[in-house]
Amino acid sequence: MAEMAETTRTLDPAGAAPTADPADLPAAAPHRVPAPSAGVGELRERIDRIDAQLADLLERRALLAADVQRLKPVGGFAGRDPERERALVAAMAERAPRLGAARLARIMAGVIEAGLEAAEEERAAR
Numbered sequence: 001m002a003e004m005a006e007t008t009r010t011l012d013p014a015g016a017a018p019t020a021d022p023a024d025l026p027a028a029a030p031h032r033v034p035a036p037s038a039g040v041g042e043l044r045e046r047i048d049r050i051d052a053q054l055a056d057l058l059e060r061r062a063l064l065a066a067d068v069q070r071l072k073p074v075g076g077f078a079g080r081d082p083e084r085e086r087a088l089v090a091a092m093a094e095r096a097p098r099l100g101a102a103r104l105a106r107i108m109a110g111v112i113e114a115g116l117e118a119a120e121e122e123r124a125a126r
């Protein structure tokens with residue numbers, strides 16, 4: 001049901017099927033694609049494309065996190081679940097060894113707090 005809700009809020013206004021869920025994929029191969037001739041401009045273009053994907057994923061994640069807040073007995077910042085947050089960081093660290101758990105924990109704290117903040121704003125506006 002939550003899955004359906006997320007799908008109906010697909011980011012593509014044309015209604016194309018959502019892209020494959022990266023979480024369903026095996027851990028990524030090392031990201032060092034040899035690019036001996038790539039200059040700063042090309043490398044930045046690659047970064048921009050990844051950032052666009054990250055933005056889409058972060059938006060989808062925030063929508064799902066807001067769905068969870070609505071289902072929890074205590075939602076929002078008051079219902080924060082450090083054990084769950086540690087577990088998702090540990091799982092991510094398996095896929096992103098260069099960043100590692102400590103750095104990913106910092107990144108994900110920001111991501112999680114942004115999602116909770118957006119959900120609280122939405123709730124207050126209703």
Ligand SMILES: C=C(O[C@@H]1C=C(C(=O)O)C=C[C@H]1O)C(=O)O
Nearest residue numbers: 065068079080081084085112115
């Ligand atoms: C979404 C939840 O609520 C909070 C937000 C989380 C997240 O954005 O991943 C994780 C744990 C909770 O602090 C949840 O409990 O799963």
